[in-house]
Amino acid sequence: MAQSKPAGSNRKLWGTLIGAAVGPIDTVILDLLGVSFEINGSDASWLIALYFGFSFAVLGYLIGSLMDARDREREQMRLLGEQRDLINQTRARLAQSEKLAALGQMATMIAHEVRNPLGVMRSSAQEIRDSALDDVNTRRASSFIISETDRLNRVIESILGFARPLEPRLDEVRVADLAERAILLAAEHPRARHSRVRLERGDDPLVEADADLITQVLLDLIANALEASPRGAEVRIDLRDDGEAVIGINDSGPGVAPELRDKIFEPFYTTNVNGTGLGLAVSRQVVTSHGGTLTVADTPAPGARFEIRLPRHSAVIAA
Ligand SMILES: Nc1ncnc2c1ncn2[C@@H]1O[C@H](COP(=O)(O)OP(=O)(O)OP(=O)(O)O)[C@@H](O)[C@H]1O
Ligand SMILES: [Mg+2]
Structure with missing residues (x-):
């Protein structure tokens, strides 16, 4: 410029x-x-x-x-x-908020129209499984129905969570504590068995944040990093204080091409077969509701770096 x-x-x-x-x-x-x-x-x-x-x-x-x-x-x-x-x-931003408004209406409709029949399907499948004690095939088929209805319910939950207005409950928290909690929870991720998530101890800024919401964001970003990384690779989290709290999540996957760096934050954009494409959209919404930013850093591939910036003592902007 x-x-x-x-x-x-x-x-x-x-x-x-x-x-x-x-x-x-x-x-x-x-x-x-x-x-x-x-x-x-x-x-x-x-x-x-x-x-x-x-x-x-x-x-x-x-x-x-x-x-x-x-x-x-x-x-x-x-x-x-x-x-x-x-x-x-x-x-x-306007296009995004129109999309979100439409999503809100759709989510409410789904909640009414789809959740109840799903519940009925699940309990019926459970009954069939419980009564077919000797029939292996029937038990396996009903288990499929149960796990798939559970997956659909999770998708609906994410959409509902996304459409619901966020009201963060703010407390003074140390970002290192949030990162440690997220790393502990990330151990449940299937990829975590072969990979390591390491917290690089630098600064430990104090922020005003909703600990549960920010931990969830970190968990989503770690999950993405694990999914993008080759087997056995390390995901590194670094913390910095440059007036704002900066949390970096670094992986050694293929990285994010410059032309996709905005697109990946759009709701429903996904390249994962089992993904909803809501992880990054929700995460950005959460961070924005704290008056912060979530971006993918401009680093050359291989590897991606997602960066969360949180103000240390700022008024919260409603999402
Ligand atoms: N660390 C990363 N490296 C490379 N690409 C990424 C990374 N994180 C996200 N992406 C890309 O952004 C897309 C959107 O991510 P997002 O978290 O929103 O959805 P998802 O991970 O596909 O689904 P879900 O979060 O529901 O499991 C991913 O499908 C992937 O293509
Ligand atoms: Mg994701």
């Missing part, structure tokens, strides 16, 4: 001053070269110096004006670019 002209810089003034100085210097040089000016037999060098000084000052003024105008135009282009970026961002 172009740098703006330093305050107080005025090329017109400098052009005029330099021009005014060059004129007399020219006269001195001509004098040294033996060129003299006379009018009616008397020395007219001072008149020539004045003439050159004035002409060069005007020239300097014009060149300075042109350079000032060019700087102003550049500054205007830069401001225009910033405005355009802002409009694009607002447009994207």
Whole structure:
């Protein structure tokens, strides 16, 4: 991005001053070269110096004006670019909030129309399984129904959770404690058997946060990192305090291509067969409700780095 002209810089003034100085210097040089000016037999060098000084000052003024105008135009282009970026961002946020409103309505409908029949299906499948003591095939089939209805229920729960307005309950918490809790919970993840999640102890900032919500965000990000990493790889969490609390979740997977760095936060975007595509969307919503940000850092592949920034003592912005 172009740098703006330093305050107080005025090329017109400098052009005029330099021009005014060059004129007399020219006269001195001509004098040294033996060129003299006379009018009616008397020395007219001072008149020539004045003439050159004035002409060069005007020239300097014009060149300075042109350079000032060019700087102003550049500054205007830069401001225009910033405005355009802002409009694009607002447009994207608007599209996102329209999507969320539609999602809220859909979630309520699903809750009414789908959850109850699912409950009936599950309890019927359980009854069938309990009564078919000797029939292995029937027991296996009913177990499938039970586990699949459970999975559907989990999906519905996530959608409902996403559509529900967030009301974080704030406490003063240490981010290292949250990270440790999330690492402990991540041990349940199937990939955790072959991989290691390591907390790199750096700063340990204190934040005002809903411990449960932020732990859930960390857990989701660790799960994503484990899913993206090759078997046996390490997921590293680092903590920093640069006025804000910064939590980095780093993996050695394929990374996130620059053109996908916004897309992956959209609801339902997923490349995982069993994923809902809501993990990152919900996580960002939670972090935003704390007045923070969740982004994927601009690092070259391989590996991705997700960064949570939380203000240390800020008013909470409603999600
Ligand atoms: N650490 C990562 N490295 C590379 N790609 C990632 C990473 N984390 C997320 N992604 C990409 O972003 C997509 C969306 O992630 P998100 O957590 O929202 O959903 P999901 O993990 O697919 O599903 P769910 O969270 O419901 O299990 C993922 O499917 C994946 O393509
Ligand atoms: Mg996920």
